[in-house]
Amino acid sequence: MGAIDRLNAAQRAAAGLAKADLQKVWRLYSHLPADKLRDTLFTALPALAQKHGDIMSAAAADWYEETLRESTGQSRRALLSGVNLEAVENAARWAVDDLYHGDPVDTWRKLEKSLLRHVKNAGRNTVRLNAERDGFSYARVPSGKTTCAFCLMMASRGFSYSSRGAAGETSSGFGDRFHDDCDCSVVPNYALSRRERAEFDQRVEDMYGMYEAARKEVRADGFDATDSAVAQRIRDMFPGDIKDGSEVPSILRSLDSGWPEGAKPVPGRTWRHILKRHGPNGSAPDLFPDEMSEYEIAKIVRSVMSDPDYAAPHPERSGTTLNYFKTINSQKYVVGTYLDGEGRLSIATSFPVRTNGGIL
Secondary structure, eight states: OOOHHHHHHHHHHHHHHHHHHHHHHHHHTTOOOOOHHHHHHHHHHHHHHHHHHHHHHHHHHHHHHHHHHHOOOOOOOOOOOOOOOOOHHHEEEHHHTTHHSSSSHHHHHHHHHHHHHHHHHHHHHHHHHHHHTTTOOEEEOOOOOOOOOOHHHHHHHHHHBOHHHHOOOTTSSSSSOOOOOOOEEETTTSSOOOOHHHHHHHHHHHHHHHHHHHHHHHHTTOOOOOOOHHHHHHHHHTTSSTTTOOOSSSGGGGGTTTOTBBBBOHHHHHHHHHHHHHSOOOOOOOOOOOTHHHHHHHHHHHHHHHHHEEEEEEEEESSTTTEEEETTTEEEEEEEEOOTTTEEEEEEEEEEESTTTTTT
């Protein structure tokens, strides 16, 4: 088992023990009145975070000492990083609100996610604390073949992290944050074998390419390349390569991504219809080119709706149907629309005009 696999296994084991203990607390006390259950959880969650965070921190310290000795021959006593109990207490106060104003099961879900994040963070912070002390840069390394857009953006910097300040250099300053359900680890640069380092460097190159492509797209649209905007564009452009890819690209539903204000966001069923009927290998006679990605098709739909060359009513239907046309790179495209029951402009379909003049 490689160094990263051993660290991830320790992280999963600590999280599993913490989850099991929280389940015991919930089974024992979830029947209590809301006020008493609230008070019990305010006591239990910090205690569980402290207990299992200490276990995770000790495991991470052992891992750090072991890999340091194996890789460099150095023997140093690792420092331990504690759990941020104030943050845990704040999470508990946030979660118990559902005991009064929502579904109590949601309280459980929030408590579980928060507890596991803080337990894992104890290990991450232990590795980072020691790497900074010993002068090693470190990387945020996702577990598994795919990760979410946010973690991809953070991990695409490779072994460039050397301090909390460096980790927070992104525009919103959250480079050292880890979200609920995050499976990333903090790994110092000495810990990888040559093979692992080569594989990770290639992955970093691929992730950075996706990040740069998304950032360029955001800027090309005239928006500030904030972290949230770039992460959202990664979800739009590479939905099959990340865990949280967009079902419908944000450029077809969000004003912040350039979708025109007068049109309703494109629903999933309409987007699936466009791709199935008119995407590459579709069943309709008018198809988008095989080499055109789903994101490129979405950009065409947005461009036609945002700045059409002209619009024309359907020749056989009532005034509720209108076709928008635009020529892009010598190819005419059409977006068919209709007014829904509330009188809002809705998208019905879109395709390149080839056979029927774009009459929908």
